Amino acid sequence: MKIETYDGKEQKEIDCIGCAIESGNTNPMKGTIIKTKFFDVHQDFEVPIPGFIIVTSRRHFLSISDFTEEEQIEFITLISKIRKGMKDVLNIEEAYLFQNEDSRHHFHLWMFPRYDWMEKFGRKIESVRPILKYAKENLKTKENLILVEEAVLKMKKYM
Numbered sequence: 001m002k003i004e005t006y007d008g009k010e011q012k013e014i015d016c017i018g019c020a021i022e023s024g025n026t027n028p029m030k031g032t033i034i035k036t037k038f039f040d041v042h043q044d045f046e047v048p049i050p051g052f053i054i055v056t057s058r059r060h061f062l063s064i065s066d067f068t069e070e071e072q073i074e075f076i077t078l079i080s081k082i083r084k085g086m087k088d089v090l091n092i093e094e095a096y097l098f099q100n101e102d103s104r105h106h107f108h109l110w111m112f113p114r115y116d117w118m119e120k121f122g123r124k125i126e127s128v129r130p131i132l133k134y135a136k137e138n139l140k141t142k143e144n145l146i147l148v149e150e151a152v153l154k155m156k157k158y159m
């Protein structure tokens, strides 16, 4: 399937984003926040919402039930720290965490920030799809892409 990067500059044919990251097939990797022993943390590739963070496993599997014990331990410490960073350096008071196993891509957790401008789309899970659509269609602006990059840099520094 073809994906377009959040800055609109690159289109790629990708089967599994997680495996593409791991194989180095997603150049340039400017959205990267941190790579740990078992996970890769980055700005969502397709959606230009500042602080919309994706945690992808470095191995190919679909479910949290496939975690090794080492992955389990690293994961909870990692996502707690990311969420704390989202609050402390990006001022994100509320976030949605979401992981779906029926994805084309391997294991990834969404850490989706709530901003005031999203209120017009409602709340909870049903608001997310229209927000993503709105962001892809309207937020690939120079001003907003700067905010996305700044959020990446702040989180990078925090982590």
Ligand SMILES: [Zn+2]
Pocket: 016, 017, 018, 019, 020, 059, 060, 061, 105, 106
């Ligand atoms: Zn994969």
